[in-house]
Amino acid sequence: MYQNYGLFIDGRWLGASDNETTDVLSPVTEQVLGAVPRASLADTQSALAAAGKGFEKWRSTSAFARADAMHRIADEMIRRADEAKRMISLETGKPIAQSEREWILSIDQFRWFAEEARRIYGRIIESRVPNGRFEVTREPVGIVGAFTAWNFPAALVARKAAPALAAGCSVIIRPSSQTPGVAMVMVDCMRAGNLPDGAVNLVIGPTATTYTPIMADKAVRKVSLTGSTRVGQQMIRDAADTVKKVSMELGGNAPLIVYNDADLELALNVSVPTKFANAGQVCVTPDRFFVHESLHDQFVDGFVSRTKALKLGDGLDPSVQMGPLINAGRLSEIESIVTDALKSGATLAAGGERAPEFNAGHFYKPTVLTGVTDDMKVFAEENFGPIAAITRFSEEDEVLARANASEMGLSAYAFTRSPDRAGRTVAALKAGMVGINSFALAASEAPFGGTNHSGMGREGGIEGISDYLDTKLAQIVF
Template sequence: MYQTYGLFIDGRWRKAGDGGTSPVLSPVTEKPVGEAPVATRADTEEAIASAARGLAAWRAKTGFERADALHAIADEMIRRKAEAARMISTETGKPIAQSEREWGLSIDQFRWYAEEARRVYGRIVESRVPGGRFEVTREPVGIAAAFTAWNFPAALIARKAAPALAAGCSVIIRPSSQTPGVAMVMVDCMRAGNLPAGVVSLVVGPTSSTYVPIMADKAVRKVSLTGSTRVGQQMIRDAADTMKKVSMELGGNAPLIVFDDADLDLALNVAVPTKYANAGQVCVTPDRFFVHDSLYDAFVDGFVTRARALVLGDGLDPSVQMGPLINRNRLSEIEGVVADAVKAGARLVAGGARSSRFNAGHFYEPTVLTDVTDDMRVFAEENFGPIAAIARFSSDDEALERANASDMGLSAYAFTTSPKRARRTVATLKSGMVGINSFALAASEAPFGGTNHSGMGREGGVEGIADYLDTKLAQIVL
């Protein structure tokens, strides 16, 4: 499959310039599922040159023409949804139902931004000069580069590519080397939009041959990243040399507050599947659980019962509810986080080990830790794995203060039946997104993103297209 597609440059599929490839490993079997091309620096430079040519043709299209192209892409994605979902599960190990949902969310991004392409409006401002007027217009920023992570290999591309294309930008996609096949399927779907050659490019490869030339080239005017805070900080420094626009969704360490008036069954029934979705490898998943003293024991009991009932295995099996971690390094990291917590005094009440049911793969049991304190590593850092760390609280002020005691600010959650408490919680929590009695934050019509060390800019909603547009002012006197 990887050799059928490969790199996508100047409107065609091709191999790497030097023929180089790298194995793509299954997190389920730990064996290669294929060999993907590895772009050379010259390949990436060719993609940038092609993107410049494509930009000239694409930005000249009307918003209505771009809308038609994005709708055609969405139609093709619908036609190929079974193939795409299978590829997502093959490369990430996540359950097939979660893969199908991710592809559906990706389709929705193209549908939403197809309509936004028709609504890139300007405005007229009254001038103080007699006979004059100010015209405010918005135009594509230029070539955009999309750097995406492996945990949502389709949705993360769609969130970047769809608004970039709607705005009239050309886009160079650089996915994770762990999930190149999903990116290839999506880019192949984009061909259904009959985009001019160079408008969409795909390069896969290491930092030295992909990231470095993209960041160094002044023709690339916008970069978007989904990744770690450390990588985001470096990207900001690198972008400064050529003054690129930057938007990024970085790490999270989401708090979940269960107040004393919460609907306990609702909280448990939605928190457990959310925590262990994609084996906990989700930036917006709840990591730090704060539960009121009056509900603590019942919450822990209910959480453990539900966690132990989850079916662990190969995501391609429809009965599976949680798949493996992405690689051996992530598995080792999770083992270390749990060991550190137990050594520091946390109580392990569920999981806490590699699953003994599998002879291969990066399978780790759904894990629950209690008696956790805020200074433990499992609370202080994003664990990015299937670990629910649960602590007590006794007052609203205490819970909100502890929830805010983090440099991260991507998402935060609370369960309460009090409208007054809900409003105060939303106003107090330092986070780009807050869910009250819900974890459903990702939607094409809503702005997705964080604050502080969790990033800048937004993806989704009317806000999502803004970073791909420049604002121009003209004073016209006639």
């Protein structure tokens, strides 16, 4: 299924220079989907050289021409939507409806940043020097290294490639080796933009032959990562050697507060599908459920009944609502987290085991735990899986303090009918994004990102292009 693609370097699809390949496994069947080229050090060095040449051509392309190119890319992505959503579900196992939505959101990134390319404004400042003025301009930062995770293999590439290209940068995309095909389809769509050779490059492979040379190259001036906090911390250290700009969206451990005045049906109807979307492998998904004591039992009953009704299976089946975990390692980790919680005194209300109806695949039943305490691993750390951990609270100040008792600060949520309480909650929660009566935070027009150990920088919105630009000041006197 990958025979038409490979590594994309200097405008061409290529195999690895040493002919090495990596098998991609299905999380549904555990069988090989296909083999993809594994980039050698020489391949990545070729991509770096190509990106350097591509940058010189692309940076001199007018903003209006860049915008037109990106609209052509979006048009091609629309044309190939069926192919793309199928590739997403094949590689991740996620339900096809979720894959389709991800591809639509990815298209929207190219549409949004096509227009942002036309709005890279400078300004004039009055000078104190007679007959002088200050000119402030914005210039593309240079070659960009884009490192993406497997859980949203299309959206994460689009969030990095689209603003980079809009700014006039060239980009080297390094996707997860578990989901390379989705990035390949998107890069192939980028060919419709008629970009200069080298403006977009794609390498796939291990850290030593892809990540390391990109991070070491002085010509790479900006790197963007979606991944774990541990990997982000290492990237910050590595970027320091060549003083690269960094932006990163890292882990989360989102609190969800259900106040005593919440619309209980609304909270239940939207929180269950959100929690178990992509089998819980979503950085912004609610992990820690704080429910007011007056609604706790009703909430648990409603949450459990809706959870048990979810249909598990192959994401290519349109009736499936939750697919498998991405690999055997994640499955084992989720089992360990649940076992630890139960040993620590939590109560199992639903799930808590591998789905026995499947003879293959990394399927784990959507799980609900109650009676959890804040110090349990399932609560204190991101579980990144299909586990909803529920606890009680009584007072507003108490729950806000507990919700903020985390090193993470990506997203947070609350349900309330009170505008005043909503305002207090938004102000108090330590997170880059807060949803009140809604989980809809990811949109091309809105800045997406976190604080503290959840990362830095923003993707989307007018803020999303800033990290790909340098600011230049000129004092001009006549």
